[in-house]
Amino acid sequence: MPRRRYYGDDDNEEEEENMYDEEEEEDELDRGRKRRGSNFIDDDVAEEDDDDYGGRSGDRRNHRRRTGSEFFDLEAVVDSDEDEEDEDDDQDDFIVDVGAEIPDEDGVRREYRRRLLPQEDQEEDLEELTRSIQQRYARSAHVDYDEDATDVEQQSLLPSVRDPKLWMVKCAIGHERKVAACLMQKAIDNGPELQIRSVVAIDHLQNYIYIEADKEAHVREACKGMRNINATNVKQVPIKEMADVLKVESKAVDLARDSWVRVKTGTYKGDLALVV
Amino acid sequence: MGSQTAAQIPTSFGHELRACLRCRLVKTYDQFRESGCENCPFFKMDEDHERVVDCTTPNFTGLISVMDPTRSWAARWLRIARYVPGCYTLAVSEALPEDLQNLCEDEHIPYAPPKRI
Numbered sequence: 515m516p517r518r519r520y521y522g523d524d525d526n527e528e529e530e531e532n533m534y535d536e537e538e539e540e541d542e543l544d545r546g547r548k549r550r551g552s553n554f555i556d557d558d559v560a561e562e563d564d565d566d567y568g569g570r571s572g573d574r575r576n577h578r579r580r581t582g583s584e585f586f587d588l589e590a591v592v593d594s595d596e597d598e599e600d601e602d603d604d605q606d607d608f609i610v611d612v613g614a615e616i617p618d619e620d621g622v623r624r625e626y627r628r629r630l631l632p633q634e635d636q637e638e639d640l641e642e643l644t645r646s647i648q649q650r651y652a653r654s655a656h657v658d659y660d661e662d663a664t665d666v667e668q669q670s671l672l673p674s675v676r677d678p679k680l681w682m683v684k685c686a687i688g689h690e691r692k693v694a695a696c697l698m699q700k701a702i703d704n705g706p707e708l709q710i711r712s713v714v715a716i717d718h719l720q721n722y723i724y725i726e727a728d729k730e731a732h733v734r735e736a737c738k739g740m741r742n743i744n745a746t747n748v749k750q751v752p753i754k755e756m757a758d759v760l761k762v763e764s765k766a767v768d769l770a771r772d773s774w775v776r777v778k779t780g781t782y783k784g785d786l787a788l789v790v
Numbered sequence: 791m792g793s794q795t796a797a798q799i800p801t802s803f804g805h806e807l808r809a810c811l812r813c814r815l816v817k818t819y820d821q822f823r824e825s826g827c828e829n830c831p832f833f834k835m836d837e838d839h840e841r842v843v844d845c846t847t848p849n850f851t852g853l854i855s856v857m858d859p860t861r862s863w864a865a866r867w868l869r870i871a872r873y874v875p876g877c878y879t880l881a882v883s884e885a886l887p888e889d890l891q892n893l894c895e896d897e898h899i900p901y902a903p904p905k906r907i
């Protein structure tokens with residue numbers, strides 16, 4: 515069995531079997547120095563997670579959430595619905611219930627038209643759209659920050675069928691952030707041939723990372739030869755659930771130990787302090 | 791990956807990790823101290839070490855490596871598509887101190903505080 519395998523060794527078919535062997539459990543960023551026991555986790559946990567994941571497409575979401583592409587053509591409709599949103603700016607509130615006004619066949623027709631367009635036009639189209647959204651956002655963020663307006667704009671950023679997909683990929687527990695950073699390093703080293711767009715490690719989701727890419731093949735290619743990640747069973751996140759993946763749980767964050775903070779009130783106001 | 795030069799990638803993953811309060815780039819304290827923030831050079835964190843403490847936070851949620859900001863849906867959704875490729879956080883839990891917000895305004899740099907503080 516080969517002693518070392520770095521992400522560059524992408525021609526070896528055995529890697530999936532070897533990936534979680536103790537021999538392979540060294541830290542990508544400290545390559546060759548550190549060893550640790552295999553902490554990759556049993557399938558029971560994984561299966562539970564799978565179920566949870568499948569269960570996320572709850573009824574409420576299914577009928578409320580529309581794809582971004584539908585929204586793009588219907589901004590006026592959404593604007594008129596704005597008043598119905600409550601003050602709570604949870605990301606859920608970006609979803610305005612526009613479903614009722616959209617005849618289903620309209621969406622189908624649009625989708626059909628889109629497929630007839632050559633690929634390049636689609637990309638230009640999307641870039642133009644992105645630009646105009648970003649410009650509008652930059653203005654509102656800079657001059658007067660209007661929360662309702664940005665909520666609506668946020669909704670206009672919901673993914674469409676033309677966006678890259680999110681793929682859920684199994685990852686050794688405790689290595690989620692590191693794997694995301696290692697894939698970043700790999701992208702820097704390999705240049706444009708690594709076709710993934712982003713990698714997401716969610717704090718409250720252990721054992722998985724998400725990779726954003728157009729095709730599953732790009733995900734597999736990027737994961738080849740990487741330690742602590744197993745791309746044999748990649749699952750695509752449904753488009754309507756993609757925004758949920760990036761939703762941040764609001765919680766009180768504990769001060770991180772050994773970090774420098776600025777004292778905001780009291781005798782030592784303005785001083786630097788070390789959290790111990 | 792696009793043609794842009796990427797930011798430094800975090801060299802460790804302990805408590806020394808911090809996120810820029812404006813652009814949400816994640817690096818270690820030492821990396822910010824030595825080379826500042828690639829997206830926010832006007833903060834001059836590399837010239838004034840206390841600036842690192844004021845402009846960054848150890849309290850953030852989630853990590854996203856953005857390989858191709860201009861073609862990533864996630865980067866667009868998180869409003870970080872205009873920044874250089876690198877490791878970012880999904881959210882920071884505090885706003886930029888007021889004097890530094892004023893600095894952004896003087897420099898005509900857009901700043902959007904976190905939605906929930």
Ligand SMILES: [Zn+2]
Nearest residue numbers: 810813827830
């Ligand atoms: Zn920054």
